[in-house]
Amino acid sequence: MKHARHRLLGAAAYLLPALLIFVVFTLYPFVLTCVQSVFTTNAKGDLIGFGGLDNYVRLFQSALYRISLKNTIVYIVLTVPGTMVLSLGMALLTSRDRKGMGIFRTIFTLTMGISVAAASMFWTFMFHPTMGLLNTAIEMFGGEKIGWLTDMDIAIVSISIVTIWMNTGYCYLILLGGLKSIDKTYYECADIAGVSGWQRLKRVTLPLLSPFLFYVLVISVVNAFQSFGVIDMMTHGGPANSTNLLVYSIYEDVFVNYNYSFAAAQGVVLFVIVTGISLFQMKIVERRVTYQ
Amino acid sequence: MKKYSLALLYAVLILLAVLMVFPLLFTILLSLSDNADIMNGQYWPQVLHFENYAEAFTKANLLYYMKNSVIVAAVTTFCQVALALLAAYAIVFIPFRGSGIVFGLFMSGMMIPMDVLMITNFQTINAAGLLNTYAGIILPCIGSAFGIFLLRQNMKQIPLELKEASDIAGVGQFYFFRKVVVPLSKNSIITLAVYCFLVSWNNYLWPLIATTKDEVRTIQIGLRMLSASDTQQDFRLVAAATMIVTIPTLILMFFGQSRLQEGLTKGALK
Numbered sequence: 294m295k296h297a298r299h300r301l302l303g304a305a306a307y308l309l310p311a312l313l314i315f316v317v318f319t320l321y322p323f324v325l326t327c328v329q330s331v332f333t334t335n336a337k338g339d340l341i342g343f344g345g346l347d348n349y350v351r352l353f354q355s356a357l358y359r360i361s362l363k364n365t366i367v368y369i370v371l372t373v374p375g376t377m378v379l380s381l382g383m384a385l386l387t388s389r390d391r392k393g394m395g396i397f398r399t400i401f402t403l404t405m406g407i408s409v410a411a412a413s414m415f416w417t418f419m420f421h422p423t424m425g426l427l428n429t430a431i432e433m434f435g436g437e438k439i440g441w442l443t444d445m446d447i448a449i450v451s452i453s454i455v456t457i458w459m460n461t462g463y464c465y466l467i468l469l470g471g472l473k474s475i476d477k478t479y480y481e482c483a484d485i486a487g488v489s490g491w492q493r494l495k496r497v498t499l500p501l502l503s504p505f506l507f508y509v510l511v512i513s514v515v516n517a518f519q520s521f522g523v524i525d526m527m528t529h530g531g532p533a534n535s536t537n538l539l540v541y542s543i544y545e546d547v548f549v550n551y552n553y554s555f556a557a558a559q560g561v562v563l564f565v566i567v568t569g570i571s572l573f574q575m576k577i578v579e580r581r582v583t584y585q
Numbered sequence: 586m587k588k589y590s591l592a593l594l595y596a597v598l599i600l601l602a603v604l605m606v607f608p609l610l611f612t613i614l615l616s617l618s619d620n621a622d623i624m625n626g627q628y629w630p631q632v633l634h635f636e637n638y639a640e641a642f643t644k645a646n647l648l649y650y651m652k653n654s655v656i657v658a659a660v661t662t663f664c665q666v667a668l669a670l671l672a673a674y675a676i677v678f679i680p681f682r683g684s685g686i687v688f689g690l691f692m693s694g695m696m697i698p699m700d701v702l703m704i705t706n707f708q709t710i711n712a713a714g715l716l717n718t719y720a721g722i723i724l725p726c727i728g729s730a731f732g733i734f735l736l737r738q739n740m741k742q743i744p745l746e747l748k749e750a751s752d753i754a755g756v757g758q759f760y761f762f763r764k765v766v767v768p769l770s771k772n773s774i775i776t777l778a779v780y781c782f783l784v785s786w787n788n789y790l791w792p793l794i795a796t797t798k799d800e801v802r803t804i805q806i807g808l809r810m811l812s813a814s815d816t817q818q819d820f821r822l823v824a825a826a827t828m829i830v831t832i833p834t835l836i837l838m839f840f841g842q843s844r845l846q847e848g849l850t851k852g853a854l855k
Binding site: 303304305307308310311312314315317318319320321322323325326329338379382383386387393396397398399400401402403404405406407408409410411412413414415416417418419424426429458461463466467469470471473474505515518519521522525526540543544547548553556557560561563564567568571 | 824847849
């Protein structure tokens with residue numbers, strides 16, 4: 294007993310720093326956010342009265358919130374499949390060690406090292422109405438200039454292009470790693486069985502890659518729910534809130550409207566969505582691992 | 586593989602590569618041009634204006650922002666690795682009741698998005714008087730569930746017999762940690778450090794919230810300020826600044842790519 298207590302104290306010394314940071318900057322703010330969401334707050338964020346579910350009711354009645362929820366879903370539909378297909382294609386094409394593959398692999402991972410601020414600037418230049426490369430190219434071929442970031446219907450597509458470009462690097466890296474982790478004997482068996490080309494891809498490669506594909510899918514969806522930088526850098530949610538996403542809406546409610554409790558309720562909803570997706574992922578992965 | 590299909594493969598790869606690097610190349614071109622050329626749609630600079638970079642450094646205060654970013658990213662990386670090392674060590678090598686719960690607690694923390702926590706973390710930092718300080722930017726970012734997870738995976742490979750033997754020999758806990766566990770975890774530590782530095786250098790939302798004054802702002806926020814100011818119309822200058830922000834992490838990516846691939850793939854499989 295004494296020994297066990299001694300060990301617990303020993304462990305505590307090593308755990309304390311990480312635990313302290315965890316409690317102060319994750320656990321406490323999480324609990325407080327939940328509390329704030331059922332209270333009303335003043336402009337400094339102090340609790341001033343119990344509000345019950347008022348914030349949540351107001352939230353789902355708010356036209357602006359519904360717009361940002363809708364925008365986020367559109368944004369996910371636009372970005373996730375694009376990122377997946379692009380990064381999977383790149384990974385499949387570069388998985389074998391052929392001449393020059395090192396260069397392609399480096400190029401395809403490149404965007405992982407690029408910050409959201411820099412990526413937004415790169416594309417601001419591409420999208421610029423007059424000197425931007427895209428409109429110049431369109432004009433050269435006799436087309437109409439496009440208001441990439443100023444047209445209400447197009448802005449979210451433009452933002453999605455930037456996001457796909459930016460996220461491909463990370464997803465590619467994971468999928469390439471996944472492909473390399475597949476045991477070579479599977480392919481040898483496939484060769485012996487005379488399975489090749491599309492059939493091999495469909496029956497051998499993709500099933501074995503599926504845990505990685507699934508991870509990339511979930512990460513992409515979760516990241517899309519949390520997108521902020523691109524919006525803040527490129528559109529500020531505009532034009533006319535057409536690119537206002539969930540996290541940008543939280544940010545505006547705190548730092549522009551000073552409406553803490555309302556923002557807290559949005560935070561809790563975001564948490565529920567993201568956690569739901571993560572738990573769903575774990576369930577599926579668990580099942581796969583058990584039955585493999 | 587037949588010759589023509591191999592040619593097709595390379596053609597597709599080159600097309601994809603061009604697509605990926607195009608925004609980067611275009612910005613590099615802009616950063617070496619002068620504005621008159623750009624306005625005339627003359628994208629290929631007649632003379633390479635390398636002085637744009639020097640000007641970006643001085644005019645846009647980039648040196649200042651860069652210093653802040655180096656400090657923030659380096660300290661964040663060091664603290665994150667140190668904390669994760671200690672915690673992972675306790676979980677793996679000091680069997681105590683509830684170690685599973687502690688590990689689970691850390692992991693569940695990973696699922697809470699930072700964006701949800703930013704509201705109250707801002708209040709905490711503000712109340713502690715840490716707004717506009719390095720500590721305020723760094724402290725909320727040094728807990729890393731991913732780091733604990735990665736290092737724990739690695740430490741589990743170290744035979745427990747080593748620990749038992751050192752216990753019998755009467756070697757102190759911290760000595761064993763420092764002389765045996767840390768060296769044997771070197772690879773994972775480097776992977777984690779590269780990843781953490783990258784994430785920290787590129788971090789956007791929290792450094793934006795935690796600062797209102799230029800003196801402590803990181804280079805990412807500096808770029809934001811630049812793009813929102815009147816200088817925004819000075820394309821070659823903003824382009825040069827964008828390249829300056831990007832180059833350090835591109836170099837890091839170049840050297841750390843294979844390590845990251847290994848470490849992150851492991852993390853993906855859980």
